[in-house]
Amino acid sequence: MDIASLPFVDEHAEVIAAEAEDIWRHLGEVLDESFSRPGIAGYARLVGSADRTASGPRPLAAGSTLPGFRVVAAVPGRELVLQGTHRFSTYALVFRLEHVGLGRSRLRAESRATFPGLAGGFYRRLVIGTGGHAVGMHRLLSSIRSRSE
Template sequence: MDVIKSLALPLIDEHSTVVAADTDAVWRGLGDVLDRSYAGTAAVRYARLVGCADPAASGPRPLAEGSTITGFRVVAADPGRELVLVGRHRFSTYALTFLLEKAGPRRTVLRAESRARFPGPAGALYRLLVIGTGGHAIGVRHLLASIRDRSE
């Protein structure tokens, strides 16, 4: 999280879910779902349209520091504990952090924390479209549910 603090990105939101699986299974599910969710043609086209610094997947799998998925670069990966993704494009600099916490036998709390900065008038409009409409929150909750389903 030191990387995120150094970027001074304001908190957007945080969502969590309880997964009926151990942290290793959730870690594998997290990587699988992220790779699948951000690999489609539409995601890659959108990333190129807005000028993402990392418009396509690359690097080692399972995800490790330096890996990319469409729109994000992995800046920290502590298997079974934390995955930190950062990205930037014309309208925003952003981070998505996944935290895994053991919550008992075969139970893991999975949290997703979103942070972002939206500079200038175009950034403000983009924030309104993505955050203000609730679309971002719906997308993150769907992502967490997919990771939960995949992991269980």
């Protein structure tokens, strides 16, 4: 899948008082913890996700999986690219880290997705249109910031 060809959904960012290498470690830990919560694997099965369990190398590297996602690229301290697919959507989540000053870095999370068909459109309204996706991304980035600072 060419991630750049997926339509842009949104981007969220946090400036964190930490170096990118430290944030990188916490990014992987928070993703692993967040996606190992009860019900996440069941949800991945319910919607027919291609990847339904956490597996592969840790820290996260190309080939690692989380429920709903597969790591397709990992450049420690710089970029983590997750992609996934299920019966209602094909999607990607790209985390990018950039140095913004002494002991400060910006963590950006870019979401891209396509929602084919009538069911996909309904799913988009349910996940994106209600603001649920934005709330989830904000919580995820806040958790990474809190752990990193």
